[in-house]
Amino acid sequence: MPTSSSVLEQLRQQIDTLEHRQTAVVPVAKAVNQWLPHRGVPAGCIHEVKGAHLSNAIAFAGILSARLAGDNGQVLYLAPDRRLHPLGLLPYGLKLNQILHVSAKRQQDLAWVALEALRCAQVSAVVAVLDGIDLKDSRRLQLAAEDSGATGFFLGHAASAPIASPVTRWRIAPHVSGDRQRRFDQPSWKVDLLYCRGGRPGSWTLEWRGGQEQTLAEVLPQPQPMQTAVSNNKTAAYALAG
Amino acid sequence: MRCFLSLFCPEIDEDRLAKLVAWCDRYSPLVSRDGSNGAILDITGCAHLFGGEDDLLFDLQRRLERMGLEAHAAIADSWGAAWALARYGGHQFIVHGASQTIAALDGLPVEALRLPENTVWELRRLGIVNIAALRRMAANSLTTRFGPVVVQRLQQALLQAEEPLTPWRPPAVYRASRMLAEPVSTVGSVEYVLQDLLREVCGKLELNHLGSRHMDLACFRVDGTVDRCEARTSKPNRSVPHMMRLFAGNLEKLWANFGFETFVLSVCDAEPLYPLQASLASNELEQGESFDLLVDRVGMKLGFGEVNRIVVRESYLPEYATAFCPAASASIPASAEWPEYRVRPVRLIDPPMPIQVSVSIPGGEPVQFLIGRQNHRVVRCEGPERLFAEWWRDPENTDRSRDYYRVEDEQGMRFWMYLDATRTSWYLHGHFA
Structure with a gap:
């Protein structure tokens, strides 16, 4: 007799085939993949990534888009300014010759470029520093992404306006690792999945392992020094003294 | 003669x-x-x-x-x-x-x-x-x-000596013109004429294995003035529908006034474009084109200076280390290798922001700093990484050094800051992820 989880899995796949939904996914980290309904962040969709600071969001979206792009894909980076320091993205697996940097001052122009780029099947990922997209634009972007299979990441910092109706919503905040030997290009983050279509919100602490590994790994909480054990010892000591 | x-x-x-x-x-x-x-x-x-x-x-x-x-x-x-x-x-x-x-x-x-x-x-x-x-x-x-x-x-x-004529603008490689019996003033009719002109010009380009990089449509008004619009492409191109799409955005900006009576389409810049054999099995050709078309469309709307490829240059100074190279330019310079051990932030602050920093004695490493009115206590610090401008830069700057520190505060935020050559002022220059 099939277990309930495998029945659910089958049903999900049936619905997906009925809805012609993209089942291509990009893996995040082992623990996160298991949590997500499609075993990864679905490609051909739009996602919101907010960082405590914008640089956190850029790096997280950079990791995912590097995985989407592989060797030959193109990644469009759209921003209202030119403050991106591309060398800082190298440790996250992005190759500079894959990045096309588009800057536009006006929000409408950025949204237009994002839409045009999401329509292009050769674009693997669009990373846009763009917020406050309304429901109509959001639907338009989502449909364009579904058609072409390109994935959109819309970045912002903590205070920027949310975009309407993304498939997933992430919040990336720095995490104090306490490891004094870690390189500055191998950060650890507190990653919150605030919303996920067809799934539940979740929260993880992940750290980036660059170099040969190129993986996001979960950091399990350090076992706290047990308060009770200490007090037990103390009572024991008192007992001895007594 | x-x-x-x-x-x-x-x-x-x-x-x-x-x-x-x-x-x-x-x-x-x-x-x-x-x-x-x-x-x-x-x-x-x-x-x-x-x-x-x-x-x-x-x-x-x-x-x-x-x-x-x-x-x-x-x-x-x-x-x-x-x-x-x-x-x-x-x-x-x-x-x-x-x-x-x-x-x-x-x-x-x-x-x-x-x-x-x-x-x-x-x-x-x-x-x-x-x-x-x-x-x-x-x-x-x-x-x-x-x-x-x-x-x-x-x-x-008396025709005994030659006299060269320098035209007011460089002559076009190819040119086609249409003179209309009646002036037109609607976008639709201009589009119709343009399509006709494009077919003629693109046919000529195809015969000679050329593609256009820059086309210019001159629309002559009845009152003797001229309005122009242009279409630039990142790669040589001779496809009529694509050119129509590039022109489309600009046609609306034309101001007909009393109507246009003559149209001249010139190819200002052409480059070799050899015919490609389309393959039945894969649509690689189409895909390759569609990305170039995207670059063209975005470039036409925002200006080609805003659509850039990123190139690493031979310099350690963050201002010079990378360059934005227009994706439409014919040759993008080769990228230099960036050494992995030089860790760089994801975003720069431009220009660097002056901050107040307290340092440890001895050592001179930052201990805490103020950004605006917010105090950050340094938990971890790497550095200094001393960077000089190369000798061929501005002579005033070459002997100035900067000591860069990578710093993590108690909330886990990571910053890139430097102490300038005067050894008194600190600047915040970037954010790590």
Whole structure:
């Protein structure tokens, strides 16, 4: 007799085939993949990534888009300014010759470029520093992404306006690792999945392992020094003294 | 034999003349302004398009008259002769052949040779009033008396010496034009004409294995002014639908006023584009194109300077280490290798922000710092990484060093800051992820 989880899995796949939904996914980290309904962040969709600071969001979206792009894909980076320091993205697996940097001052122009780029099947990922997209634009972007299979990441910092109706919503905040030997290009983050279509919100602490590994790994909480054990010892000591 | 048309408008101002020169483009691609009140057109091989030289001249004069411009025009085999006839020719407008030219010019005064004023005055003082008299003089005696200019001008006018014409803008590689019987003013009709022109031009490009990088559509209004729009591409291209799409955004910006009557489409810049064999099995070709088309569309809307590839340069200073290279430019310079051990932030602060930092003694490492009014306590610090400007940079900057520190605060935020050469001021220069 099939277990309930495998029945659910089958049903999900049936619905997906009925809805012609993209089942291509990009893996995040082992623990996160298991949590997500499609075993990864679905490609051909739009996602919101907010960082405590914008640089956190850029790096997280950079990791995912590097995985989407592989060797030959193109990644469009759209921003209202030119403050991106591309060398800082190298440790996250992005190759500079894959990045096309588009800057536009006006929000409408950025949204237009994002839409045009999401329509292009050769674009693997669009990373846009763009917020406050309304429901109509959001639907338009989502449909364009579904058609072409390109994935959109819309970045912002903590205070920027949310975009309407993304498939997933992430919040990336720095995490104090306490490891004094870690390189500055191998950060650890507190990653919150605030919303996920067809799934539940979740929260993880992940750290980036660059170099040969190129993986996001979960950091399990350090076992706290047990308060009770200490007090037990103390009572024991008192007992001895007594 | 070349054929020149000289246009003389005695009472024209600077601004109007510039517009007139642009308008003359409809007759010939080689147009230049001539002095402060005239224009010169090289109409070699153009006259038959207008039904012959007589008809061209008549058409030009009729249109200028309608614009309310007083203008005199003449056609001759040399610039000098046309210039002289337009200004001093009386009723003689079209002159061809050496003997006819000599006969036509003989009766004209020496001013007709485009000579400096004091030379003309000197010649008149010597009793040389017309060109016939000047022609009878020996060339070497004229040169010793007046310098080479008189003989040169005379020879140029009488087809004995060549005179180059520098057009007001570089001549197009390919050009197609349509003259309409009735002026049009709607976007739809302009699109129709443009499509027709594009088919002709792209056909020519295809025959010669070329693709256009820059096309320019000149729309001539009824009132003698010109409006232009252009389409640039990142890679050579000759596809009519793609060009139509690039033009489409700009066509709406055209201002028809009383309507456009003539359209000239020129390919200003063309590069080799060899035909590609399409394959049945894969749609690789289409895919490759669609990305270039995206670059073109975005570039046309925002300007090609905003669509960039990123190139690493041979410098450790963050300002110079990377360069934004327009993706549309023909050659993107090769990227340098970036050493992995030099850890760089994801975002820079430009210009660097001055901050207040307390440092440890000894060592001089940052202990805590203020950004605005917020205090950050440093938990972890790496550095210093000392960076110098290269010797070929601005000599004032080359001996200035900066000591960069990578810093993590108690909330886990990571910053890049430096102590400048004065050893007193600290600046925040970037954010790590």
